[in-house]
Amino acid sequence: MEIVRMDQVTKIYYGKVPYRALNNIHLTIKQGEFVGIMGPSGSGKTTLLNMISTIDMPTSGEVCIKGENLNQLKKDKLALFRRKELGLVFQDYNLLETLTLGENILFPLMLNKKGLKEMEHKLEDVAKKLDIFDILDKRPYEVSGGQKQ
Numbered sequence: 001m002e003i004v005r006m007d008q009v010t011k012i013y014y015g016k017v018p019y020r021a022l023n024n025i026h027l028t029i030k031q032g033e034f035v036g037i038m039g040p041s042g043s044g045k046t047t048l049l050n051m052i053s054t055i056d057m058p059t060s061g062e063v064c065i066k067g068e069n070l071n072q073l074k075k076d077k078l079a080l081f082r083r084k085e086l087g088l089v090f091q092d093y094n095l096l097e098t099l100t101l102g103e104n105i106l107f108p109l110m111l112n113k114k115g116l117k118e119m120e121h122k123l124e125d126v127a128k129k130l131d132i133f134d135i136l137d138k139r140p141y142e143v144s145g146g147q148k149q
């Protein structure tokens with residue numbers, strides 16, 4: 001099954017001088033594949049991931065995830081889709097500085113109005129997997145870059 005499909009994706013940043021960051025990209029990622037994208041700094045990796053994660057929209061072309069055409073989703077649907085279907089580790093973290101790491105992890109579950117028991121269970125599960133139990137009560141500015149990620 002195709003998880004990600006990009007067709008003819010072009011992204012142009014319209015600053016003072018327009019910049020073509022992605023030019024006619026085709027990409028298919030199938031279920032179970034583990035894909036790494038490599039390239040020099042400034043070559044467009046983050047731009048590409050922003051297209052896949054719906055953080056930004058292509059200038060032209062199509063992005064589909066599990067058959068759903070992201071360009072056609074309304075803002076609300078897109079937010080829900082992002083929260084339920086996608087996981088993303090950002091290059092610059094995007095943690096909420098006033099919350100602890102544990103609270104940061106719980107935040108999306110709160111938006112989904114999950115019960116306290118389920119939230120605690122999921123937090124424990126993910127903390128165990130990542131071996132981060134001892135830093136859950138720390139705030140983002142108290143941990144290292146790798147720990148933030």
Ligand SMILES: Nc1ncnc2c1ncn2[C@@H]1O[C@H](COP(=O)(O)OP(=O)(O)OP(=O)(O)O)[C@@H](O)[C@H]1O
Nearest residue numbers: 013015019021039040041042043044045046047048
């Ligand atoms: N918001 C923006 N406005 C204008 N140009 C941008 C913007 N974001 C990125 N660019 C340009 O697009 C190109 C691709 O940037 P991108 O952040 O995708 O690179 P990258 O491959 O992730 O680099 P790095 O390895 O340094 O993280 C770069 O030349 C960058 O200067």
Ligand SMILES: [Mg+2]
Nearest residue numbers: 045046047091
């Ligand atoms: Mg980048």
